[in-house]
Amino acid sequence: MPTLFSDTFARFRGRIDLPVRATSIPDVLACEPDAVFLATPHEASVELARGLMHAKPGLVVLDLSAAFRLNDAAQYPRHYGFEHPHADMLSHAAYGLPELFRDRVAKADLIAVPGCYPTSAILPLAPLVKAGAVATRPDGRPVRPIIDSTSGVSGAGRGLNLRSLFCEVHQQPYNVLKHRHQPEIDAYAGLATLFTPHLGPFERGILSTIHVELAPGWDDVKVRGTWSAAYGREPFVRLCPPGVWPSVADVRGTNFCDIACAVDAAWNHLIIASAIDNLVKGAAGQAVQCMNARFGLPETAGLLSGARE
Incomplete structure (x- = not known):
């Protein structure tokens, strides 16, 4: 008996009972x-x-x-x-x-x-960078946004790993200053960032909190307007109403990216939160x-x- 897809992922039993088998390029091409x-x-x-x-x-x-x-x-x-x-x-x-x-x-x-972490960071950042929302340093370089992202355990895959065992998993940063998604985020967000990933004690989803020092003349209304112009017709980007914040529970099993923000006007500091399902939109x-x-x-x-x- 061949191993079925539903043997590995039991929730698909009766829906996707296709055999899982070793294959080759000729085998694939034979299917046209x-x-x-x-x-x-x-x-x-x-x-x-x-x-x-x-x-x-x-x-x-x-x-x-x-x-x-x-x-x-x-x-x-x-x-x-x-x-x-x-x-x-x-x-x-x-x-x-x-x-x-x-x-x-x-x-x-x-x-x-794209990678899962980059998706959660690039979608909210890229339109703002393009519009000139990020403050610049005295040397002319943009002030680096700070990205703190927490992923569910499924982001580590299904292999056996002590850190992801039920009795061991806790909120914890990892691969600080050396995560492989850093260059991908920087390349497609359009500027250098400071990215720190965290492992969270939940199954799936990514919640990213992003801190941005805003350029003069920017406020939350202008930020939301920039996102609306970029994503107003996009079926999978949802801009949360003011005061409503994304949750991994709200995007679980979906292809949505939920985005929200707040601005500390006294410091011209923007806080963004975004949520995706790392297994779907990610x-x-x-x-x-x-x-x-x-x-x-x-x-x-x-x-x-x-x-x-």
Whole structure:
């Protein structure tokens, strides 16, 4: 008897009982796919993407690893522990955040699905950076936003790890000043940031709190107006009303990113909170959204069922 997908993820029993089996590039191509999703380790994704796209020009590859997220191949040894063997592919990959890079996603055959932490930080920050909301230092550089993000235990994967055991997991920072998502956040938010990840004692979701020193002339009304202009028609970005703050419970099992803010006018200090489900908007749901955008389908297709998986 083959192992079924629902054997590993029992909540899909009776709905997705497909066999899980070892495969190869010829096996995949024999199915005549229009698109292939890669949920494989970074180094495996590099070779699989290259092999698939070489064997079938025009095939769309959506990669959920970090193999193609960074444009600079020199960053891979430091942050991901390997020399990128196909650096020529990096410039051809579209960063799969449709809210910000829809035109590129719609034309790309190689789509790098963003990381979970970066998604929660880039969505609120990027429009503000572009609009000039961030204060500058005397040397002309932007004041670095501070990003504190807490992820549920599922962000560490399903492997056995002492820190993520039920009796061991607690609120705790990790990989301080050396998390691999830092260069991704900086590249697509549009400025240098200071990012600290935390492990939280809950199953899934990411809550990010972001501190920004505002440029003169900015207040909460202008911040909200900038977000409304950027995301007012976006189906998966929800701007919370004043005084309402995001919760990981409110985005669980959804492809939404909820965003809220407050401004300390005396210090011109902006506090942002954003929440996503790291397994949906931070991974699989965003990949489906990118596929929809690439093939001209409604981006909400398959993503608004309301089911909490």
